[in-house]
Amino acid sequence: MQITLDREFVREVARAADRQALPLTARPDEEPAGLAHRGLARRVKTLLAAYRSPDSALHGSERAVAATMTHLAALMALQTPSGLFAGGDNVQSPPDSAFTINDVCDAHVLATGAGPELREAAAALAEIAGAAAESLRTGGVHTPNHRWELCAALARLHRSFPDGRLLDRIDAWLAEGVDIDAEGLYSERSANYAAHVSNPSLLLLADVLGRTDLRDAVERNLTATLDLIRPDGTVETVHSRRQDQNQPFPLAPYLPHYRLLAIRTGRGDFSRAARLAAACGIDDPNLLAETILTPDLCRALPAPAPETLPRERYIATARLASRASAAAHTVVYGGSDVPEYRRIRSGLANNPTFLRLFAGDAILDAVRLSRGFFDMGPFRATGMQRLADGRYRLTETLTAAYYQPLPPTERRSDGAYRMADEGRFSAAMAFQDRPRDEVALTTGIDVDLREDGADLRIDMSGPRVPWALELTFRPGGELHGAVPIGDGHWCVTTGPMTYRAGDSEIRVEVGVHAGEPLAEPEQTDILRYDPGQDYTLLGGTDATTGDRVYVGGHGPQTLSVALRARRPDLVVRPQRR
Secondary structure (H helix, E strand, C coil): CCCCCCCCCCCHHHHHHHHHHHHHHHHCCCCCCCCCHHHHHHHHHHHHHHHCCCCCCCCCHHHHHHHHHHHHHHHHHCCCCCCCCCCCCCCCCCCHHHHHHHHHHHHHHHHCCCHHHHHHHHHHHHHHHHHHHHHHHHHCCCHHHHHHHHHHHHHHHHHHCCCCHHHHHHHHHHHCEEEEEECCCCCCCCCHHHHHHHHHHHHHHHHHHHHHHHHHHHHHHHHHHHHCCCCCCCCCCCCCCCHHHHHEEHHHHHHHHHHHHHHHHHHHHHHHHHHHHHCCCCCCCHHHHHHHHCHHHHHHCCCCCCCCCCEEEECCCCCEEEEEECCCCEEECCCHHHHCCCCCCCCCCCCCEEEEEECCCCEEEEEEEEECCCCCCCCCCCEEECCCCCCCEEEEEEEEEECCCCCHHHHCCCCCEEEECCCCCCCCHHHHHEEEEEEEEEEEEEEEEECCCCEEEEECCCCCCCEEEEEECCCEEEEECCEEEEEEEEEEECCCCCEECEEEEEEEEEEEEEEECCCCCCCCCCCCCCHHHHHCCCCCCCCCCEEEEEEEECCCEEEEEEEECCCCCCCCCCCCC
């Protein structure tokens, strides 16, 4: 069977590597300043790949070898007696060192057998890897993805320096089971860690260990990610439990995984995703080494499958829904961890955004609902229900308490009661022993996803409290029909407003069905976003950036919000339910 190579892909990958490597070879003996161990190892890997690749301007270059040795000397200087590397907030970190050793081992494969010119580099790489092996074999981790990064390093070490003890340790970690749910999302639900850690690590382990189940896990994650790809070339992150939950994440890092599995499985939908990931050009200098180490990446992609529109997907485990059509791409989210754990914490899904809307160049990045209820922060759904008619219902009930005197049996003459946390704050009040009078605020949001946007119905019941609905539009467009209220913010009272960008627009119409009239522009104390005391106590915020438009008032309230995407080149026909 004749194998067709994608020569243009290989050339583009080589150009990306050269953009980093060529400047390093201009002064090959210059010591790299201020670079951490991971950056040094990645540069070594790129330099050796450029030396090895006939498509690189540095193919066979003595200057590339000299720059490699300079970087290796700097890397060795950062290795401690334990074999782990110094630097970073995580002290003596096996997983952080594993990232570096993964690149060191790949670089060792590139250097070994490539001729006498790389013999010294291969020996230095072997020395670095050997010094770290025992600490990585016995070391621990502190995040889910670290297990697979560490296992990948052990597998690479075994690949070059066979040792059955390394395989035993890998087996111990893998015996815990890969943390992927029924929908194909890893437990951290992070695009960043899926693309940079879990997927590449599991693919490497699958190849070294012959574990097809690990490759299947990656395929499941990539399948789930297909429905998370947004029209702006990013992957949805609102549901993530890691740092990327508050920022966009590009599709580009998924390129090698979609490309490899498209080639190995023939899946046209993966081929389409790989082409999308490369659509804006290839900038990752690491890809050249990947093409040498995994030659299948150089093969031509299968024919891409056409995108099916309209398309709707509900990921139950993350409580995340999306609907994509030719006119709009809308995301609804109700999967925050905060209601269950009652705190903002690294490793939890904290983002209060519950809707996004993409309409060509016009992008509504975030819709959030802020309330002045005991400083408990914005709406974060405790439940999300998919209704029979295709709508989604988000619900939340917040409660706060006023505490009664302690029963006689619980009183102390010295007044020294236990310090306790009651969910909002801590005090020496023995809260758990006191009768309590609860105040509740219940919010329900029904979302009807349409081909041209979404209809929202928001119901707030409980005491009279101020609220503000915040709509954050991506900068670059123009607002019409909204009233400026200072600090680059706007508000909507009566009448529609539009946000126009390029040849697209998003139209917003608000209607009050029960409750008081909407807030007027001068009521800026209401028309604002409040992140809640978990942030403000520490002087922080999770506020969005962009063109922020507010609708506000006092609850109890029932209102509707119609969001409509309009593009002059599209005609959207009314839907039938």
